[in-house]
Amino acid sequence: MSETMLEVKDLRAGYGTVKGFVRAVDGVSFTLGRGDFLGIAGESGCGKSTLAYAIMRLLRDNARIESGSIRFKDKDFASMAMAEVEPHRWADMAMVFQSAMNALNPVLSIGEQLTDAVHAHRNVSQADAEAMAVDMLRLVDINADRLGSYPHQLSGGMKQRVMIAMALILKPELLIMDEPTTALDVVVQRSIIEKIEDLRRQLGFSVIFITHDLSLLVEISDALAIMYAGRIVEYGAAGDLFSDPRHPYTKGLMNSFPSLSGPIVRMGGIEGRAPDLLSPPPGCRFWPRCPYATDQCKSGDGPALREVGAGRSCACVLEGSLR
Amino acid sequence: MKYFLRKLGMLVFTLFISVSLNFFLPRLMPGDPARALLDKMENLQPEQLDTIRAAFGLDTSDSVLVQYGHYLRNTISGNLGISFSRFPTPVSEVMRVAVPWSVGLMGLCTIISFMLGTIIGIAAAWRRETKLASLTVGFFSFVRSFPYFWLGLVFIYFFAFKLRLFPIGGAYAVGTPRGTLAWWLSVVRYGTLPALTIIISSLGAWILTMRNNMINVLAEDYITVALAKGLPIQRIKSLYAAKNAILPSVTGFAMSLGFVIGGGLVTEMVFGYPGIGFMLYQAVNGKDYPLMQAIFLFIAVAVLIANFLADIAVMLLDPRVRDGAK
Amino acid sequence: MIKDFFKTLISNRKSLVGLCILGAFILVAIFAPLLAPYPPKIDRLETIVNTVDPALDEELISEEYPSDSQDVLTYRSTVTREYVKTIDYFPLRARPSSAHPLGTNHAGNDLLSQVIWGTRISLTIGLATGLFVTILSLTLALLSGYLGGVVDDVITFLTNVMLVIPGLPLMIVIAAYVTMKGVMPIVLILGLTGWPWPTRLLRSQVLTLKSRDFVRVSRSLGERTLFVVFREILPNMISIAMAEFFAASMAAILGEATLEFIGLGNVTVVSWGTILFWAQANGALLAGSWWWFLPPGICIALVGTSFVLINFAIDEISNPRLRKR
Numbered sequence: 001m002s003e004t005m006l007e008v009k010d011l012r013a014g015y016g017t018v019k020g021f022v023r024a025v026d027g028v029s030f031t032l033g034r035g036d037f038l039g040i041a042g043e044s045g046c047g048k049s050t051l052a053y054a055i056m057r058l059l060r061d062n063a064r065i066e067s068g069s070i071r072f073k074d075k076d077f078a079s080m081a082m083a084e085v086e087p088h089r090w091a092d093m094a095m096v097f098q099s100a101m102n103a104l105n106p107v108l109s110i111g112e113q114l115t116d117a118v119h120a121h122r123n124v125s126q127a128d129a130e131a132m133a134v135d136m137l138r139l140v141d142i143n144a145d146r147l148g149s150y151p152h153q154l155s156g157g158m159k160q161r162v163m164i165a166m167a168l169i170l171k172p173e174l175l176i177m178d179e180p181t182t183a184l185d186v187v188v189q190r191s192i193i194e195k196i197e198d199l200r201r202q203l204g205f206s207v208i209f210i211t212h213d214l215s216l217l218v219e220i221s222d223a224l225a226i227m228y229a230g231r232i233v234e235y236g237a238a239g240d241l242f243s244d245p246r247h248p249y250t251k252g253l254m255n256s257f258p259s260l261s262g263p264i265v266r267m268g269g270i271e272g273r274a275p276d277l278l279s280p281p282p283g284c285r286f287w288p289r290c291p292y293a294t295d296q297c298k299s300g301d302g303p304a305l306r307e308v309g310a311g312r313s314c315a316c317v318l319e320g321s322l323r
Numbered sequence: 324m325k326y327f328l329r330k331l332g333m334l335v336f337t338l339f340i341s342v343s344l345n346f347f348l349p350r351l352m353p354g355d356p357a358r359a360l361l362d363k364m365e366n367l368q369p370e371q372l373d374t375i376r377a378a379f380g381l382d383t384s385d386s387v388l389v390q391y392g393h394y395l396r397n398t399i400s401g402n403l404g405i406s407f408s409r410f411p412t413p414v415s416e417v418m419r420v421a422v423p424w425s426v427g428l429m430g431l432c433t434i435i436s437f438m439l440g441t442i443i444g445i446a447a448a449w450r451r452e453t454k455l456a457s458l459t460v461g462f463f464s465f466v467r468s469f470p471y472f473w474l475g476l477v478f479i480y481f482f483a484f485k486l487r488l489f490p491i492g493g494a495y496a497v498g499t500p501r502g503t504l505a506w507w508l509s510v511v512r513y514g515t516l517p518a519l520t521i522i523i524s525s526l527g528a529w530i531l532t533m534r535n536n537m538i539n540v541l542a543e544d545y546i547t548v549a550l551a552k553g554l555p556i557q558r559i560k561s562l563y564a565a566k567n568a569i570l571p572s573v574t575g576f577a578m579s580l581g582f583v584i585g586g587g588l589v590t591e592m593v594f595g596y597p598g599i600g601f602m603l604y605q606a607v608n609g610k611d612y613p614l615m616q617a618i619f620l621f622i623a624v625a626v627l628i629a630n631f632l633a634d635i636a637v638m639l640l641d642p643r644v645r646d647g648a649k
Numbered sequence: 650m651i652k653d654f655f656k657t658l659i660s661n662r663k664s665l666v667g668l669c670i671l672g673a674f675i676l677v678a679i680f681a682p683l684l685a686p687y688p689p690k691i692d693r694l695e696t697i698v699n700t701v702d703p704a705l706d707e708e709l710i711s712e713e714y715p716s717d718s719q720d721v722l723t724y725r726s727t728v729t730r731e732y733v734k735t736i737d738y739f740p741l742r743a744r745p746s747s748a749h750p751l752g753t754n755h756a757g758n759d760l761l762s763q764v765i766w767g768t769r770i771s772l773t774i775g776l777a778t779g780l781f782v783t784i785l786s787l788t789l790a791l792l793s794g795y796l797g798g799v800v801d802d803v804i805t806f807l808t809n810v811m812l813v814i815p816g817l818p819l820m821i822v823i824a825a826y827v828t829m830k831g832v833m834p835i836v837l838i839l840g841l842t843g844w845p846w847p848t849r850l851l852r853s854q855v856l857t858l859k860s861r862d863f864v865r866v867s868r869s870l871g872e873r874t875l876f877v878v879f880r881e882i883l884p885n886m887i888s889i890a891m892a893e894f895f896a897a898s899m900a901a902i903l904g905e906a907t908l909e910f911i912g913l914g915n916v917t918v919v920s921w922g923t924i925l926f927w928a929q930a931n932g933a934l935l936a937g938s939w940w941w942f943l944p945p946g947i948c949i950a951l952v953g954t955s956f957v958l959i960n961f962a963i964d965e966i967s968n969p970r971l972r973k974r
Binding site: 469477485584608630 | 814
Binding site for chain 1: 543544545547548549550551552553554555558562563566567570640641642643646
């Protein structure tokens with residue numbers, strides 16, 4: 001495991017509503033090494049986007065970080081003042097947002113949107129900034145003459161690649177990607193994933209890749225974290241999780257993939273729905289949907305994420321006894 | 324380009340419709356006003372009768388189509404007939420005197436109102452949590468429901484009648500030689516209350532629209548991205564938020580212009596401001612149909628042209644429209 | 650869903666205030682005869698006092714005896730009554746007093762009564778026109794948005810043309826030509842100049858809904874057009890249609906007041922606008938008779954404000970981003 005670059009410890013964050021505080025991230029901890037690829041998977045509403053925004057200190061309006069720490073470059077990003085955060089944001093840690101359709105300003109050209117990111121952090125001439133922009137566009141296979149194009153003139157895949165270029169333009173060490181391929185078709189998804197891999201090899205940044213589509217992550221992640229109802233329930237090497245899931249939820253997820261070959265089997269899936277984060281069930285959050293739930297599971301704070309092997313953790317009391 | 328041509332075509336067509344409407348309206352209305360007018364003017368000399376007939380196109384010897392042709396030809400060449408109430412002054416002469424006052428008053432007020440309203444609306448959305456924002460929104464919502472003319476009356480009562488700060492009516496100090504500094508100053512002084520009336524009444528609509536647009540835009544993802552990129556607040560406020568929020572306002576500008584002009588007309592009536600609004604008031608009361616028609620035509624043309632200019636502005640601001648993507 | 654909508658409307662503070670104000674005015678309009686001290690157009694008070702009690706005098710006029718068993722007597726009876734009739738003419742253009750809290754106008758009519766009775770006409774014209782415009786534009790929007798094609802092209806074109814022609818001047822010109830005076834022509838004029846704006850708004854809403862999945866499903870299931878329109882699309886347009894109703898009603902009230910003020914429309918009918926007309930025509934402003942022209946305007950403003958408040962609430966309900974957080 002390479003040197004630790006990002007360490008998140010016991011992070012809690014959520015949204016203040018009239019009915020109370022919705023804790024979308026409830027005690028999340030993990031570490032990320034330099035150059036690693038961490039995938040975070042979970043269903044809609046499990047808090048993964050909130051986690052990403054929290055790390056980037058992008059929570060706005062009624063969303064905020066409640067407690068915990070985010071150690072990055074020897075500083076705690078969770079407690080720092082905004083003025084201290086801003087120089088690092090985008091220059092050292094950047095984000096690729098979900099729907100590029102809405103993430104690009106419709107009335108500015110993509111060249112302007114690329115160069116203003118540069119101007120916000122570096123004191124360079126417009127010509128130099130444009131040169132940087134052209135370089136980045138070339139890296140994502142977009143022609144330099146597109147610099148003056150407007151977002152509506154680009155296809156969905158192109159827009160997403162522009163977002164990637166925009167995020168990487170200052171050569172950050174960490175790239176957080178929030179469901180970057182969700183709005184695209186499978187073929188384009190593939191090309192984007194390959195492009196990210198390619199760029200990672202060239203530029204050496206770490207990636208946190210957030211998605212609800214496990215099948216994408218299993219191939220490219222070094223490590224995989226499964227999130228459920230605001231907590232990480234299982235963590236480990238992607239291959240291990242795929243072949244040997246320890247948590248009932250992970251098991252259910254892995255069983256939800258039909259295989260391309262072999263006989264047609266009746267699919268599993270997981271019954272029920274994710275809990276309401278305003279008032280989650282007591283004990284382990286998953287027990288209402290868990291086929292193995294015992295009385296022990298239904299009370300208390302819920303099982304903590306425990307190490308169950310080398311680089312492997314699981315948050316289930318029945319861990320290991322399920323085969 | 325296609326957008327431009329389409330809008331230009333629309334302009335020409337609606338101009339044509341307005342002109343034609345002007346012609347056909349009196350002939351379609353129940354109770355022929357022309358006949359009534361003619362009957363009213365019993366004690367006319369025979370020559371005058373003929374002139375009136377001709378001026379109003381009551382020579383029923385020609386078919387409607389021929390009359391229509393004459394009308395179109397006359398209108399394009401600027402012959403708008405003879406005013407009944409100011410006989411024998413031609414209508415175009417009456418208009419020539421009145422138009423500058425209206426264009427000055429309403430033109431200025433519309434521009435001020437639009438700019439002020441946009442700025443206040445942006446601020447009200449940016450700092451929507453503050454008390455000031457809610458108060459502003461509340462105040463203007465209330466003021467918006469006053470009829471224009473009533474607000475004018477109230478202003479006259481308080482500022483002109485009670486406090487004697489401003490004159491009660493008119494556009495300038497009668498007796499002062501035109502063009503002198505004193506005259507211009509009096510123009511400003513006389514125009515303050517009417518301008519205030521129009522601006523305050525129309526400000527509310529601009530503020531509320533801009534505020535709502537801005538709030539919607541601020542919730543968009545590209546604003547979050549801009550914040551993440553660390554862009555200076557001024558840039559986000561202007562090029563990312565305002566530039567997008569203002570588009571619906573500009574699109575709706577022409578429609579709002581119609582309302583502002585309507586209100587301006589009534590304000591002129593209340594203040595006796597010698598613009599086309601006041602002329603319209605007198606024309607209505609004096610049943611001066613040629614003058615009424617000409618005024619309506621002028622207003623319609625002015626609004627249509629303004630609408631066209633607003634469309635051009637949208638084209639310049641929004642790249643999606645330029646490419647016909649919308 | 651519709652019930653929820655109304656429940657939310659009542660719980661929102663802004664709309665509650667608006668609804669209360671509107672409700673108050675509606676009550677005033679309904680109970681005008683009870684609330685107003687006098688009928689709107691009378692200018693005097695007649696009191697009759699009997700000075701002598703009525704006396705019944707019977708006078709025998711004729712007697713006839715047609716037979717031994719029958720008398721036919723003819724009487725004439727008259728009631729004599731002496732009374733004093735006191736006619737108190739209301740003062741003309743009087744300042745507010747205990748007898749006339751809002752003073753009187755040029756003809757001696759009690760202004761408070763006029764304002765109260767005027768509520769009926771002004772509110773009726775406003776709400777009726779609002780209803781007319783809303784129904785008309787809703788129909789056009791549904792036809793245009795849902796049917797598409799030529800129907801849509803024609804209606805959209807007409808709407809765009811009418812939209813650019815300024816409303817008030819058009820209203821003034823039409824009203825000047827119409828020689829019939831009365832309430833109906835005003836409603837028609839206001840309605841026929843007021844439909845384009847809501848139509849355009851409602852049409853774009855219809856288009857948005859039409860492309861939504863639940864409508865698509867309904868159509869692909871083969872539901873008839875009328876069913877889709879009335880059961881799927883229309884219920885989702887309630888909030889925006891209501892917002893348009895209030896906006897149109899406010900425009901109508903302002904429009905009516907303006908037209909009356911200029912002198913178009915029937916100046917013998919008592920409405921807030923005509924009160925202002927007579928005030929202006931009689932130089933109320935120059936005489937400083939604020940009690941004459943302030944109250945009607947304030948009433949118009951209050952009704953308008955109630956509409957705006959209700960609309961605010963509707964906006965917040967349909968667009969969650971505008972809500973307080």
